[in-house]
Amino acid sequence: MTNLRIISICPSNTELLDALGLIDAVVGVDDYSDWPAEKVQHLPKLGPDLNINMERLVELKPDLVIASLSVPGMEKNVERLQELNIPHLVLNPKTIEEIYGDIVTLAEACGVPERAQRVVTELQAKVQRVQEKAAARKHSPKLYWEWWPRPIFTPGALNWLTPISELVGGVNLFADQPGDSYTATHEEVIERAPDYMFAVWCGVHADKVKTSMITDRVGYAAIPAVQNGRVYVLEEGLYCRPSQRLFQGLEELVELLYPELS
Structure with missing residues (x-):
């Protein structure tokens, strides 16, 4: 269990945090983070991912904000995080391998590096099964x-x-x-x-x-x-x-x- 207060401002990041067992450390999300519904529906919403309410974000006192350039236009939020000197991590995966890498990076940034390999191994097994079927x-x-x-x-x-x-x-x-x-x-x-x-x-x-x-x-x-x-x-x-x-x-x-x- 991490003691960090984490904010996610992109749905895919919120989902990755859940995969790593970190959703209980999340104190706020963007409006489009809707999965897993039962875990995120009661969290403070900070606005649509391209127009995050930074004043509200600051009030939640995050130790780490997770952003992603996979959402076009997210650069504006990243610039504001930099201006406000708020610790943040920016993901930008384009490929399957980069998603695996982001899981490792995210786990390390949140202090639970040991959880990453389990998640990656499970996903790799799914890929292998699909490839075998498609063959x-x-x-x-x-x-x-x-x-x-x-x-x-x-x-x-x-x-x-x-x-x-x-x-x-x-x-x-x-x-x-x-x-x-x-x-x-x-x-x-x-x-x-x-x-x-x-x-x-x-x-x-x-x-x-x-x-x-x-x-x-x-x-x-x-x-x-x-x-x-x-x-x-x-x-x-x-x-x-x-x-x-x-x-x-x-x-x-x-x-x-x-x-x-x-």
Whole structure:
């Protein structure tokens, strides 16, 4: 048990703190930290992750604030933490290996380094099981991930959804685009002809999104994913946050793609 007073201003960090058994040390979170619900719902909320109430944060007297550049725009909060001379740790994972590394870094920063290896080992075991299952597949599907509809934001080469796609034996439709995200056009999506389309709109609960919001777009009827009924709305918390929940998403993805292998 750590004696630190910890604040998390990014949902993925809150989830990693829970994986390390540190959620009881958390004294405040951003508004979007919603998991695990039973543990975070009563914690003080400090505003949306891009507009943290720094006065309220200071009042909570944190020993350590955990931020993450995986959320575009978080730089403003980091600058304020620096100005206020508040001890903080900034994570910015792009790959599966970097998520493992962040777990080790976070555990060390919070004084519980011995807990990291257990968590990493469990996640690595999940990856291995998924790879073994995907190895028996008969095809390598093209996967289109949509973070936001207007304009279209989709992951590029330097995002965890590219290796996630590869681990299930597929390919991220825009993995050839440099950087973390790419602003695609509808014409590009149609031309690249994805086999599966996944709506994971950041910050939007799955029950607020309908597949028709994608399938009804002009020209999309020509896309194989639409023709074959392979357009899905997935829980964004399992694919848009670089935490242990991403590995749950990985397990669910391989089941979705290859039900015949179950």
